[in-house]
Amino acid sequence: MRNFGTLLLKEEKAIFSSPIAYAIVSVFLLLMGYTFTSFLFLNRRGDLVHIFFQAAMLFLLIVPVVTMRLLAEERRAGTLELLLTAPVREIEIVLAKFVASMTLLTVMLLLSVTYPVVLGIYGEPDWGPIYSGFLGLLLLGGALVSIGLVVSGLTSNQIVAAVIALGAGILLWVIDTLGHLLPDPWDTILTSLSIVAHFTPFATGALFLSDLGFFLTIVLAGLLLSVRSLARR
Amino acid sequence: MTPLIAADRLTKWYGPRLALDGVSFEVMPGEVMGLLGPNGSGKSTILRILTGYLRPSAGTARLAGLDVVDDSLECRRRVGYVPEDAPLYEWMTVQELLGFMARVKGLAAGTTREAVARAMDRLALGPVAPMLIGKLSRGYRQRVAIAQALLNDPDLLVLDEPTNGLDPRQIIEMRELIRSVAGDHTVLVTSHILGEIEKVADRVAVLLGGRLLAVHALRASGDGQRLRLRVRGVADGVQACLERVPGVQRVTVAPEFRTDLATYLVEADEIPVAEALAAALVGGGFGLLEMGTAPTDLERLFLELTHEQAAA
Numbered sequence: 001m002r003n004f005g006t007l008l009l010k011e012e013k014a015i016f017s018s019p020i021a022y023a024i025v026s027v028f029l030l031l032m033g034y035t036f037t038s039f040l041f042l043n044r045r046g047d048l049v050h051i052f053f054q055a056a057m058l059f060l061l062i063v064p065v066v067t068m069r070l071l072a073e074e075r076r077a078g079t080l081e082l083l084l085t086a087p088v089r090e091i092e093i094v095l096a097k098f099v100a101s102m103t104l105l106t107v108m109l110l111l112s113v114t115y116p117v118v119l120g121i122y123g124e125p126d127w128g129p130i131y132s133g134f135l136g137l138l139l140l141g142g143a144l145v146s147i148g149l150v151v152s153g154l155t156s157n158q159i160v161a162a163v164i165a166l167g168a169g170i171l172l173w174v175i176d177t178l179g180h181l182l183p184d185p186w187d188t189i190l191t192s193l194s195i196v197a198h199f200t201p202f203a204t205g206a207l208f209l210s211d212l213g214f215f216l217t218i219v220l221a222g223l224l225l226s227v228r229s230l231a232r233r
Numbered sequence: 234m235t236p237l238i239a240a241d242r243l244t245k246w247y248g249p250r251l252a253l254d255g256v257s258f259e260v261m262p263g264e265v266m267g268l269l270g271p272n273g274s275g276k277s278t279i280l281r282i283l284t285g286y287l288r289p290s291a292g293t294a295r296l297a298g299l300d301v302v303d304d305s306l307e308c309r310r311r312v313g314y315v316p317e318d319a320p321l322y323e324w325m326t327v328q329e330l331l332g333f334m335a336r337v338k339g340l341a342a343g344t345t346r347e348a349v350a351r352a353m354d355r356l357a358l359g360p361v362a363p364m365l366i367g368k369l370s371r372g373y374r375q376r377v378a379i380a381q382a383l384l385n386d387p388d389l390l391v392l393d394e395p396t397n398g399l400d401p402r403q404i405i406e407m408r409e410l411i412r413s414v415a416g417d418h419t420v421l422v423t424s425h426i427l428g429e430i431e432k433v434a435d436r437v438a439v440l441l442g443g444r445l446l447a448v449h450a451l452r453a454s455g456d457g458q459r460l461r462l463r464v465r466g467v468a469d470g471v472q473a474c475l476e477r478v479p480g481v482q483r484v485t486v487a488p489e490f491r492t493d494l495a496t497y498l499v500e501a502d503e504i505p506v507a508e509a510l511a512a513a514l515v516g517g518g519f520g521l522l523e524m525g526t527a528p529t530d531l532e533r534l535f536l537e538l539t540h541e542q543a544a545a
Contacts, residue, residue, distance in 0.1 A: 006336040010322075017324055078320025082381075085284040085316075086337045087309040233287055 003088045004096055011100030015066070021104055024062050028108050031058060036115045046125040048115060052133040052203040055112065056196075059105070059141050060169045066104055067148025068162035070097045071226070075156040090230040094223055098145060105141040109134060129205030136202020139215035140195065144169050146222025153229040169195070235298070237262045237388060237419045238283065242292035245278050245443075252278045254443040255292065260436075262388075265415045267434030267451075268423040269535065274440040276423040277317060280391050283421070284314040297388055310339060313382030313418075317393040319374045323367030327358055327377050330366060334381040352380040356410075372403040379410065383418075390414060392422040396429055408433050427535060439538050446538040448485040449527070450500055459527035460507060462497045465520035474517040475499055480506045487538070498527055 015021050035054050039045070074080040083093060113134075119125040148165040155161050172195045179190030191197055198211040236259035245253040253275045260266045268276040281287040283294055285305045294301045296308045322330055331352060335345040353359055356376040361369060366377060375395065382390055392411070396404045411420055411433045424430045430437050431451060439446045450459060464471050468486050475484045475497060483500040499510065507524065514521045 002339070003337055006333065010333055014322075014324065077323075078316060078318060079322055081281075081286055081316045082314075082320055082334075083337075085286050085309060085312065085314045086334065087306045087339055088337055089306070 004092045007088065007092055007096035008099055011096045012103060015100055015104055020065065024065060024104070025108055025111070028055075028058055028062060029111055032112055032115070036118075040118075046119045046123040048119070048125075048130055048133055049203050051112075051115060052137060055109075055137050056140055056199055056203070059137065059144055060173060061166065063101075063105070063141060063144035064148050064162040064165035064169065066101050067145055067152055067165060068158040069152070070101065070149055071153040071230075072155050072158045072161045075153075076158075084230070084233070090227045091223075093230065094149065094226045098142075098149060098223060098226075101145045101149075102138075102142060105145070106138070109137055109141075126205065129203070132202045132205050132207050135207075136199050136211075139202070139212065139219075140199055143195070143215045143218035143222070146219045146226075147172075150222050150225045150229065153226050234261055236260060237264075237297055238266075238421070239295045240279070240283070240292070241294070243279065243282060243289050243294055244291040245275075245282065245287065246290045252443050253282075253289070256440070256443075256445045257292075258438050258445060258448055260419055260421060262419050263416050264436065265411065265420040265422065265434045267430035267437040268421065268440060269425070269427065269430045269437050270423075270440035271425055273442075274425075275443040276425075276440055277393055278443075279440075280314070280393050280421065280423060283389075284312050284391055285309045310385065311388040312391060313385060313387035313389070314391045315375075315378045315382050315393060315395060317397065319378035321366045321374060321377060321381075324365065326363050326365055327353070327369070328362045330377065331381055331384065335384045338385040340385060348384050348386075352383050355383065356380040371398045372400070372406075375399065375403070375407070383414070387418060390418045390420045392420065394423055394425070396424065396426070404429075439535055441538070444490075445487065447487040447496065447498060449498065450483075458501050458506070460499045460501065460510065461523075461525055461527040462499060462510065462514075462521065463494060463523040464497060464514060465494050465522060466514075466518070467493070468495045470517070471495065471497065471514070471519050474513050474519065475510060478506055478509045478513050480509070494522070 032051065032055060036051055039050055071080070074083065084090075116125065116127075116130045144165075147168050148161070151165045151168065152161040155164075172193060174196075176191045176194035176197050179187045179194070182190065192214075198214045201208055201211050238258075238260040240259070241257050242255040243253055243257070244251070244255055256275065256279065268279060270276050278287065282289050283296065283301060285301055285308055288302055297311060299308050301308045322333075325333065328349070331349040332345060335348050340348050353362060356379060358373070358376060358380055361373055366374065369377065379392070379395070395411070396407050399407060408429075411422060414420060415435075422430070422433060434451055436448060436450050438448045462475075468488055472484050472486055475481060480501045481499055482502060485498040486495050487498070488495040499506070511521055511524065
């Protein structure tokens with residue numbers, strides 16, 4: 001993993017030298033701030049459950065925009081050939097892209113820490129659900145980045161990559177609805193694939209290893225598939 | 234001398250399409266080898282296999298004795314590659330890109346700055362060092378691409394269509410650059426333009442439809458001679474028979490499709506070998522159908538070989 005640091009720096013620079021990153025962070029914080037303020041003044045409740053669900057929905061929409069260029073752009077521009085003919089391993093390339101994208105999401109979440117800080121100053125919130133909510137958002141973001149990375153590795157068209165990743169994320173969000181219509185064991189199988197079913201306990205302060213395992217499995221499967229798609233050439 | 238590159242029956246399928254059909258050739262250290270052929274003839278596929286970007290469907294390729302698939306990372310450390318159209322990160326400055334590539338190629342932290350300065354100096358990139366690559370002219374982009382390829386002082390420099398899109402002055406500079414690195418580095422260069430290859434390469438491999446038609450020496454040492462023979466018989470046996478003849482330096486085989494005929498290009502020193510070759514073949518029980526002086530004009534050879542291929 002000697003090259004990981006070099007590749008990560010390059011990916012960070014690619015993300016943060018583009019206006020897309022700043023547009024995404026600004027829109028995310030604007031929408032989150034609006035919802036937080038209006039809910040706080042209307043409901044006068046010291047929890048962030050609705051904020052976490054809104055952040056999750058925004059992640060569904062935003063993450064494909066972050067991940068669409070990761071491999072698709074390198075393939076289109078031909079720089080993937082430059083990278084893969086240098087003495088670097090596919091896993092180093094994939095991990096650098098994953099970690100760089102997660103850095104952007106982490107920055108967004110860190111800036112959102114303002115909301116619990118405000119609650120802490122003016123009230124006495126239950127901190128457990130707040131910690132687990134942020135952990136859930138980080139895991140959800142990881143899973144969505146991983147899915148976006150796989151899709152970006154399959155095409156050289158960024159728009160196609162974004163649309164397919166968006167579709168995959170939304171499908172995994174709503175798949176439990178279909179599960180309710182199907183007989184056993186399909187209902188259980190489809191419900192267990194639902195992102196919302198695994199995210200809800202985090203947002204409401206319940207930590208289950210199965211939910212943690214679900215998101216980590218998606219992350220690992222996505223990374224492995226991305227490495228495979230780069231290695232198969 | 235051990236060849237730096239030894240490709241043995243390289244084959245590549247892209248789905249149902251056969252892009253490379255059992256291509257074998259060798260390149261000696263310090264040599265400039267040209268790959269010549271029209272678009273789609275398999276030139277870039279060969280380069281991509283040798284640089285580790287693609288894996289062959291069958292056959293092997295060795296670089297300095299290392300298998301390009303099994304020892305891929307070590308092989309990639311010994312290669313500098315300039316892909317067609319010089320793809321580079323347009324959002325990086327020239328200095329940033331060279332620094333990034335130097336680190337990715339595994340140069341030690343202490344030597345990176347020195348290697349970048351040397352490459353920039355060699356390619357005269359000083360004036361554009363702080364500029365974004367996206368703002369550079371085609372000629373400068375090509376120079377940056379070559380500079381990054383030379384950073385790790387590679388055994389093998391691979392250039393895919395390096396004169397594409399350059400103006401006449403830049404083409405002349407590129408030719409001079411390729412000749413100037415020959416000797417220190419082995420160079421493998423492709424082109425679909427006969428004149429370009431003729432001006433820079435020591436030998437040229439002619440490709441058509443994924444098949445190697447012939448390997449032709451352009452800059453033979455001394456007053457050597459080149460003979461072209463068409464012989465019936467098992468290719469390995471004929472080649473061995475020809476190589477045993479005193480004065481013969483190299484024999485290159487171009488088999489004909491679905492026959493036991495093949496064309497042999499014999500490179501020999503100044504001693505006349507034609508009679509000895511004929512005697513050796515007849516004595517070995519092979520059928521000598523034609524023998525003549527190999528054409529030195531590359532264009533004629535190319536047309537002749539592609540015509541034979543079309544007829545077959």
